Amino acid sequence: MVKLNGVAIQGYGGYVPRYRIKAEEIGRLWGREKQELPIEEKAIAGLDEDSVTMAVEAARIAIRRAGIDPKRIGAIHVGSESKPYAVKPTGTIVAEAIGAGQNILAADLEFACKAGTEAIQLITGLVESGRIEYGLAIGADTAQGRPGDALEYTAASGAAALLIGRLTDDAVASIEAWNSYVTDTPDFWRREGENYPSHAARFTGQPAYFKHILGSINELLNGDGYSIKDIDHFVFHQPNVKFPLAVAKALRLEREKVSAGLISGFLGNPYSATSLLGLVKVLDEARPGDLILLASFGSGAGSDAYILRVLDGIVEKRERAPKLKDFIERKIYIDYASYARFRGKLRLR
């Protein structure tokens, strides 16, 4: 466990596209019954959206909440496994779209579903060392599942951004501790040039998701200062509804300590954005003084875990911009045909 000193979230933003497809509608094509489906529905980016546009939207919300001049941002790290360009950074487009300056660090990160929480580690280090005043950590994905594959029911779209700076009286939440836990695990991968990922089903549960999330949390709580019972909200990566609840059970948590951060049942799994969107939803609802434990998971495999303390500034700052609930509720249902067109599964040339 590494303790951080004087670093805080100054603004945060979550973005979920408007379109939803019901798991039942996908199951209709492949002969699956409702009770076999891992979630209720998932969020789908529109025809004119990608991980760049969603990252920009989340970042703009985070900046509105922080109320700072974007020219004071010194670094932008975007984590994604669905970059629109194989070669051409996402961070530079985000930087210009939000009106950041040009003497900044912009770099994209990749680590399956945990690329967004990795960005937090890099930004907090730059802020703590005094190299930058503010930095943006973003997770954004338009996740794709092969048609007919189990992942097609859950692979979703979304983005979340944290604007991180020095700890001040009006900050949203202080970032107090982190830990990372990684091993070489062949649970899920995508080779260069392939449209869809592959996965080794028997690796996805115990040796991948559970081992790494519990590994990073145990080490995080293994230092002095924090115990499970002090923590008010737990947010885990959510490839489905079952896995995060199984982690809660393994840690013997009360249901109300995990419920605020659960999003996969109605939004699906937008990969790099998933655990961050869970955090956004918790921040929308938390009270000053609450302790939050965030643990991501990325295949390949690893988990980043953080402890955050909600501060007084949240009360006023969260009202400055749309909450996640606003995006969750403004949904438009689409059928499989529109879904296929929106996600590029329908070739026009």
Add this chain to the structure above:
Amino acid sequence: MRVSRHWRNKLFRYRLVGWRCVSCGAFHYSKPLVCKRCGSREFREVELPKTGKLLAYTMVKIAPKDFKDKAPYLVGLVELDDGTKILGQLTDFTKEELKEGARVEAVLRKIREDGENGIIEYGFKFRPEIHHPP
């Protein structure tokens, strides 16, 4: 050359940043030598507000070649909160939300893609406003 034109106008397309004539107030999205309305040569850089209201709209069903893969789509005339009127595509509208006077906000979207190996042009579109701060 399209890539260079897109790149030159990106401040306007990404953030609605342009030039306002100091003497008559006309808005120009790229800096002209002389104001097309009054002939003045003095301009000041401005970032337009991102919210406004929809004045008029139309649906494009038969799209020009470059936009064929996005058709049908909506185009609207928007009056921004500072009174500037601009034309832009609309996105994420339901039939019920589509009416004159509707509150809208500018968001970044993909405008045009130059095939599967070309550049992706990003720019503003207007969607129904989600959050109107008190």
